[in-house]
Amino acid sequence: MHAKPLGRIAGELLHRRPGGRRSGDPVGPDAFGLDAEKVGGFTAGTLDGPAEARFAEEVALVLPLSWSLTPRAEERLSEVGRHLGGRRQLLEWLDRHPGLPRLTARLFALMDNLDHFSERPPVIEAVSALRDRGAPPAELRDVLPPETTEETLADVAQRIEELLGRQEAPEAARVALATAGWLRGAGDAAPGSPEAAEMSEVMSRLRTDIAEAADVP
Template identity: 55%
Template sequence: MHRRPGASRPTRHRVGPDTFGLDEERVLRFADGTLDPAQEPRLAEEVAEVLPLGWSLSPRAKERLYTVTEHLGGELRLLEWLDRHPGLPRLTARLVVLTGILDRYSDDAGVVEALRSSRAEEPLPAGLEGVLPPETDEETLSDISYRIDELLFERHPQDAARLALATTDWLRSAARRAAPSSPGTGEMGDLMDHLHKDISEAGTAA
């Protein structure tokens, strides 16, 4: 849930964060255990709407998100809670996991080199036309991560899911092509297989 330093980029087309919000009364009732269970799915949807670019929210919105997160026991528990709610919350949780992994792999020289080698054989992987820059470098995966967050924040969850699936396809293909002696790329291939399945399942219900 935390962008690595420098991973976030400003955007000209983002919808202003103050047009999104968490209902204050709903948040407070959830935190003190008095929220009607029938209202919890709506709260999960509100959290899913603000979470992808939560760093850019207004201070009041950040405070409400923090209240929900702390009540649940931290960021991991927040994602697990979102995953229990089908539709946008579940899809968002699984995409947030992917974007965190993409940011982490941006710092893995072996992974970056595997992606360069993959693009030497397939310059424009399917579904990533217009997304990938001509050259692959340490910023490539974090740029994709940010774009997924941005699409979610702008309320285009199916577009975000399609980009995520194209990205997991590319990374697992790159892992298969990489030298077997590279432990980072081997792990990446396994993770991408798992995430591709999870995101596919969540996306069909969003």
């Protein structure tokens, strides 16, 4: 992944959007949680290459569910993150494994950037201007809320995370690609806005990264 989008990732591993709305049923005791023996093997450095690749897939499945894990399962996921050095290092590690782990890492990079830009009023104004220029992509018509507010981009990020949590990675990638591709136009919709130009650049890079991970044009 490009350093600039990754550099925008902030916050704790298990708490991307404090207070954000969530949907779906919480998992049962340790359901979708990481196996304690595998976590121990990973942190001890005893997993071989194929075993680590399989473990990376398991982490990728659990990460979108972190908000609903049991305390025991949440601690195991936290242990993996601490071992790697933090959130950014966790995503970089996932990115080194092709398939679902890499795609998940790049989707999380997009989600975190959407959250980040949601907090910048000039960006929200640029998104509103972008919507005024024409209808968003068809993939986003049932995703974007009717009004453009400071919650708009965060709501899109939440939808992508929910799709990942339901193990609908191809659909999550489809929404993510449409989002990043659409937001590339924010700079043109708000000429003279450094914030909009910055988001356009970041979204362009992220779209390339996600398309590569999803193996789509």
